[in-house]
Amino acid sequence: MSVSKTKQKKKYDKPTVISLFTCGMGMDRGFEEAGFQTVYANDITKFACKTIQSIKKKEIEKEKLHLDEGSIFDIDSKSILENIGLEKEEPDLIIGGPPCQSFSTAGKRKGIKDDRGKAVLEYIKKINEIRPKAFVFENVQGITSMAKSPMSFYDRIQMKDSELNNSQKKGSLFRYIENKFNELKTPKEGMGYTIQHEILIAADFGIPQNRKRFVLIGIRKDVGDAEQIMIQIKSKAKYADPRKAEKLGKKPWLTLETLKNKFEGKIPEEGVNFSSNTMKFLKYVPKKTGGCWIDLPKKLQVEAMGGAADTDDPKRKGKQGGRRGFYRRLSWKKPSPTLVTSPTQSGTLMCHPEYDRPLSVKEYAVIQGFPDNWKFQGSLADRYRMIGEAVPVKLAKIIAKTIKDSI
Numbered sequence: 001m002s003v004s005k006t007k008q009k010k011k012y013d014k015p016t017v018i019s020l021f022t023c024g025m026g027m028d029r030g031f032e033e034a035g036f037q038t039v040y041a042n043d044i045t046k047f048a049c050k051t052i053q054s055i056k057k058k059e060i061e062k063e064k065l066h067l068d069e070g071s072i073f074d075i076d077s078k079s080i081l082e083n084i085g086l087e088k089e090e091p092d093l094i095i096g097g098p099p100c101q102s103f104s105t106a107g108k109r110k111g112i113k114d115d116r117g118k119a120v121l122e123y124i125k126k127i128n129e130i131r132p133k134a135f136v137f138e139n140v141q142g143i144t145s146m147a148k149s150p151m152s153f154y155d156r157i158q159m160k161d162s163e164l165n166n167s168q169k170k171g172s173l174f175r176y177i178e179n180k181f182n183e184l185k186t187p188k189e190g191m192g193y194t195i196q197h198e199i200l201i202a203a204d205f206g207i208p209q210n211r212k213r214f215v216l217i218g219i220r221k222d223v224g225d226a227e228q229i230m231i232q233i234k235s236k237a238k239y240a241d242p243r244k245a246e247k248l249g250k251k252p253w254l255t256l257e258t259l260k261n262k263f264e265g266k267i268p269e270e271g272v273n274f275s276s277n278t279m280k281f282l283k284y285v286p287k288k289t290g291g292c293w294i295d296l297p298k299k300l301q302v303e304a305m306g307g308a309a310d311t312d313d314p315k316r317k318g319k320q321g322g323r324r325g326f327y328r329r330l331s332w333k334k335p336s337p338t339l340v341t342s343p344t345q346s347g348t349l350m351c352h353p354e355y356d357r358p359l360s361v362k363e364y365a366v367i368q369g370f371p372d373n374w375k376f377q378g379s380l381a382d383r384y385r386m387i388g389e390a391v392p393v394k395l396a397k398i399i400a401k402t403i404k405d406s407i
Contacts, residue, residue, distance in 0.1 A: 012037055015404060018080060018132065020072060020096035020123060023048045024376060024386030025055060026368060027095050027138065030396020034404055036093065039084045042068045042075060047378025048386060054375055072122050077129035089190070091132040093403070097139055097391065098123050124180050131190055133223045134403055137181070137216040138391055141199055144214060146173035184218060193218040196226040202392045203335045204237035208254040209367050209392060211338040215399065224407040233402045256353065257332040259366050263352070268360030272344055272380055279356060281327050287354050290331025292324045325349055330359075336367050341388040342381065361387065369393035 014037035019028050022041040032038060038059075041052050049069040059065035066083040068075055081088060098119035120139075127135050147170055184193045197216035202209045219226040239245070242252035264271075274282065281304045285291045293304055304327060329351040330336060336350075343350030343358035350359045359367075364387040365374060376383040 012039060015092040016084070016086065016090075018084070018091050018094045018130065020094065020126065021098050021119070022052060022096075024051055024370075024374075024390050026370065026387075026390025026393055027097065027136075027396045029370065029374075030391065030393045030398075031093070031095060031400040033393070033397045034400035036400060036404065038065060039086075039091075040066050040068070040080055042070070042072060044069070044071050045378075045382075047382040050377035051375070051386060054377055072119060072126070077126055080126075081130065088129075089131045089133075091130060092134065092407075094127055094130060094132045094135040096123055096137065097389070098137075120177055121180060124184070127218070128184060128187065131220070133220050133407055135193075135218045136399060136403075137218075139214045141212040141214055143177070144174045144199070145170045147171070181216060181218070191220050191222050193220055194224075194226040195219075196230040198230055198234065200233070200395065201237075202395050203241075203253040204239050205395050205398055206239055206251075206254055207335075207369065207392045207394050208256050208258055209336045209339065210253070210334075211392065213391065213395070217399075217403070219403075219407065224403075229402055229406050232406065233399055236398050236402070253335050255333050256330060256336055256367075260332060262366045263363050264360050266355050266357070268357070269362060270380065270383070271360035272342075272358055272384075274344060274351070274356070274358060278327070278344070278346075278349070282329065282349075282351060282356060285327055285329040285351070287329065288332055290329050290334065290353060292329070292349075293327040294324075296327065323347070327351075329353060339364055339367060339388045341385040343384065364388065367392075 014035055016039045017028065017031050017036045018040040019025070019038050020042050022028060022043045023045075025038075025041070028038045028041070038056075041056075043049055043052070046069065049067060052067055053060060056065050056067070060067060068080075068083075081091075084091070120137075123137065178197075181195055185195060186192045195216065195218045197214065199212055200215050202211040202213070217226045217230060219229060238250055239253050240248045240250040245252040281293070281296055281300060284296050284300065285293075286295060293301060296304055305323070325337070325348040326346060328337070328349040330353045332353045337348075339350070339359075340348045343364070351357070352359060352363070361376065361380065361383045364384060365376070368387055368390050369392050370387065370390075376386050378386070
């Protein structure tokens with residue numbers, strides 16, 4: 001599906017953004033609040049495109065925004081430029097977060113053996129063909145530890161590093177992707193880019209969510225320097241873990257309590273429910289202050305967790321990880337954990353601090369910083385997914401404003 005057709009060159013009042021893998025427009029919203037204009041958006045999912053159409057109806061009708069529904073592999077760079085009325089090197093920014101499931105530590109981690117992982121390479125290709133002044137690539141923190149040849153956690157811990165081939169070693173996929181981005185530094189033709197990447201923690205920037213995201217910024221050499229821009233972005237991290245904040249001369253992280261007046265009551269307008277089995281155990285987890293399965297009576301812990309509570313298996317004993325997401329109730333006195341694509345997933349539960357229910361769609365959106373009038377389309381699962389996959393709006397705005405002020 002293609003919405004709006006531009007046949008002649010346009011002039012835009014604001015710096016332009018080409019948004020790929022747009023989803024619920026979280027990153028776009030942050031960039032727009034910083035003074036940019038989204039002139040092109042693309043997503044493969046129908047529910048995301050319906051959301052964009054709903055939110056940006058006027059812009060689409062006035063041909064200020066071109067929306068393409070479909071796979072990025074089926075859309076060529078020339079048509080993107082034609083549809084927004086700009087020439088190569090004229091767009092100010094390309095932004096996007098290609099699907100992260102292939103890199104997430106919560107997923108199967110197939111990397112570029114998965115079409116969703118290959119989308120990263122297509123994203124780089126589009127940057128190379130369009131040559132914007134700058135670009136921003138964001139993804140899950142887990143992308144930095146991915147191996148080109150994925151293997152299970154339990155298989156890996158049984159092997160010594162010397163027994164792994166290069167493609168099995170942690171970070172080998174990331175190094176491959178990083179090298180692909182680095183090819184943009186010295187292209188065969190045209191001006192190259194400076195590139196810098198960091199893991200940014202949303203809570204460090206005054207967002208009550210302890211969310212870590214990999215952010216890579218590229219700045220064309222004729223307009224700025226990525227290293228300096230990243231330094232400026234990190235200088236705006238005025239908050240820190242309360243255990244370290246005073247020593248670092250920063251404010252303690254904001255907590256969910258700062259958003260309490262925007263949370264819903266016992267029965268939310270839009271939300272899913274926990275299973276009766278989950279409710280059986282969740283009622284033992286402290287309200288308001290939060291907790292997880294370790295707060296259950298000892299006799300119920302094994303029943304609740306099964307083999308994950310403890311094991312005699314020598315391959316797994318003592319190596320299961322923290323597992324603090326099981327039967328988890330959030331605390332008003334802490335930031336939210338990273339929002340995921342569903343609040344009812346067993347290992348990453350998102351229970352309201354006071355009520356025996358998952359966080360609602362509205363509460364998800366509040367934590368991510370979406371405006372109240374941002375209406376997400378699709379099924380409940382679709383809406384949770386769009387919000388859970390988004391970049392927090394405030395973090396996107398900080399990144400955007402720093403880039404805008406610099407270039």
